[in-house]
Amino acid sequence: MLVYFTFDSRPDLQQQLLDQFPQVTFVFHNEIDNNVLAQADVIVTYGEDLTEDHIDIAQNLKWIFVASAGVEMMPHEKIAERNILVSNVRGIHKKPMAESVLAHILSLKRSLPYIYNNQRNRVWNKRGGNPSELNGNTALIIGPGAIGAELGRILQAFEVYTIGCNRSGEPAPYMNETYRISDLKNHLSKADIVISILPSTPETKHLLQYEHFQLMKESAIFMNFGRGDLVETDLLIRVLEEKLIGHAVLDVFEVEPLPSNSKLWDLDNITISPHCSSHSIRYLERSFEIFVPSLAKWLRGETDLVNKMDILRGY
């Protein structure tokens, strides 16, 4: 029985596995080794390193544990064909992500970039930076699922009025109002902060157009923490160059890594967060909290694992 981690993890977490599962051989590797792959029964991966060829080589493979939420880069068809079980760590992102979104919002509202710049230049400037406040704002959350609920809960603690937009328009948790995404245009002008946490689907690709940004407040903060194809990059650049809105905080991009010659780097009304909003030094620990009981179950021959997913549907 071989469990192949295609990434290195913390020694204490590795030791925990070795202690708890003496009957299992564990291999921890930063790069994929085809010899190990050929023998692996289980692969634990961040989901970005597996190709169709790898699946072909991994003839023993029965279960892929994805220590992330996104499976876009995995060879879906091939995995489905072989009927390989896939499970992920859905749900462990919501706290770090909600905290990242709040960190960015509060940093902008309370002028932290200005404070940091002055400190770097050893400048004491008590007055400038135009700090504003979050309380009393209205936030529009596009795609309020588990992350959106956590975000809405915290925003409401800051006395923010929350409006959700989802496919159905059915009430979503911690949203003061909820509307259909098809009605989005009717609500954009109310929002001080517009946050997308939409997944990538054919319906959400390039969903936001120039007219959507025209409807937003000039002071609006637009945040994309969902998927990069929500807005075309050239459109984003135009919107920010024309200062249609106040600031954009982007955690996701159409092309990642963002090319070093992208015009987005040149703008001063943008925060470029390199798809790291869910990262946390506690991430692996939490992933292991899901993986360890799942492995115990799987070794007993049970396959109704937590966060079992349909690789073809992507969730």
Add this chain to the structure above:
Amino acid sequence: MLVYFTFDSRPDLQQQLLDQFPQVTFVFHNEIDNNVLAQADVIVTYGEDLTEDHIDIAQNLKWIFVASAGVEMMPHEKIAERNILVSNVRGIHKKPMAESVLAHILSLKRSLPYIYNNQRNRVWNKRGGNPSELNGNTALIIGPGAIGAELGRILQAFEVYTIGCNRSGEPAPYMNETYRISDLKNHLSKADIVISILPSTPETKHLLQYEHFQLMKESAIFMNFGRGDLVETDLLIRVLEEKLIGHAVLDVFEVEPLPSNSKLWDLDNITISPHCSSHSIRYLERSFEIFVPSLAKWLRGETDLVNKMDILRGY
């Protein structure tokens, strides 16, 4: 009847006063003019510009409205001697201050300084920065009054365990536990974040000594948002150079402005916030919300104004 503002304010707010009080002469001035001063019945000030001489000149003066909380720099004795009414804007700082504290905490936890630095250098680095999380942390709040309660409320929404330390040890709002400040040493080691919002009194001056910092976690964030004389500057420098704690966020300093040759500027485990944590573009608006009804009352001859204070006691 002359009301003298010793600072300029927004034209729309000035107009509101002119419209509402046609019987009053208003003067708005950035610098103090002794001719105006001599005729002023009321002074509206940020509290940092009045000297004993000014009070002597202002022979008509009956009421000073302080558009800030701190009155340390005012000529207390002289004002008390003349029996001049003093009122301030106590309470309007709690929301912007609580938001600033949270902004700094979340920025550090979610590695925003690292993200900003990389962006400035056009570096896409998805992995680094060691982002951690706020949820599950313990915060120790020294001096939990109105600001502390607002802070505790929001911290608890982030699933932070809050410990308050006040003079009496009596339960304070939104604190999971409250102890006496005299017992502080017994609780410092529990805290991931130690926040002081103590005012300056003889008892709080240099309250925190080397041994207090020794008791804190190596990873602790220490925040001083009260008064600068809580810790001696040289002690702070030593603590940060020796990395006894993880990071300090200071909004207040023993000497302000912080001298440009202070060693504090050289440290990399400090955030220097130039006593601006309560600033807000909404500040004046809120001050006017207190001043306008107070002026109406005062013109009717009533003196039981909101936030009337004892200048000798300082609150």
